[in-house]
Amino acid sequence: MASPLASVRAQDSVLEFLNTVVPHNGQWVDLFQRDEDVMAWLERAGLRDLVVMREDGRFEGLATEARQLRENLRRLIVQRKSDEPVDTELLRPVLMEGSYQMQLVEDHDGNLKAVCQFSAQSSVQVLAPLAIAAAELLARGDFALIRQCESTGCPLWFYDRTKSHRRRWCNMSVCGNRQKAARFRTRPHVDELTEQ
Template sequence: MSDNATQHAGGALFIADHGALDFLNTVAQVEGQAVDAWQRDDDVKRWLAQSGLVVVPESLAFAEGELLREARALRETIRRLVAQKKAGEPVDTAALNHYLACASSYPQLVEGDDGALEITRIYGYQTPAQLLEPIATLAASLLSDPHFERVRECEHPECILWFYDRTKAHRRRWCSMALCGNRAKVARFRQQQK
């Protein structure tokens, strides 16, 4: 997603150009403190719905706090695996494979808006882990991506956001030019003025 398409969902940014990294970016640094966009189950549901990665049924209900705990656990699992892979360390896939094994889905033939037939995947959501399985699948595809070197952390020293560099020259440095890129330009300008 380009800087122009930056979207907010409960405080989260969709700027990473990869759904699994946007999932990680639901924790951002604000004035030196990590701020979690998810404080309740509804925050997670809203993020999932706005991300377009998971269709969240209106009637979906789990025990209070269960979805939040599971989403945070998956987020930290993905964060740890991305960091391990970026550091060239062995990647312990057991926790992510747990989420992948929770999948309860089947293909369904449906008629699209234009009348053409297409295959879509229908998911069962009896547990929060099943609801989050599509995110785990995205994370697995990210970790197995042959161009994983394009996964980067923002270079701004006060930022902890991740992105997938899809630029033509693969020289993207900032989570967003509108956010950290602009802050870096302003800081450089002020330094030159001194």
């Protein structure tokens, strides 16, 4: 089930991962219903290519592992954003399972890049690149610019990479317009003021 907010650009893969539970028609929709949903998300996020899968490419329980990691990351992001102590143990199990090798590769323009290749024999190992990205975000992210949408009831997060750093909504055309319309409806209108 697709949501109009499913394509929201959080400007960070970890925050995009958090944004896989979305409001849709007044209900919460979890975009990770099946293992294949997680694999498709990893592909869209550009993380699937970092993982060398076992031969059958099937990882039972991947959706369950992804949902658990997502909720742990949500807690960590909220802790970090609130300047609370960060419970690093929430991320440790996935980080400990990760196994990778560095490779030097040449891109299509002839530029050299150092690339991590993760070996995945289990569902947890498939999520290792995301866990590393989360650890980097928690350690080095600018949490003054990591925000939750200001729209009432919207759970989505984003990294404000705008020039002015004044972004307030996950998506201007959805939440931003909704908030502006609500403010407009509560404001006294000029014609009402002239009648008084």
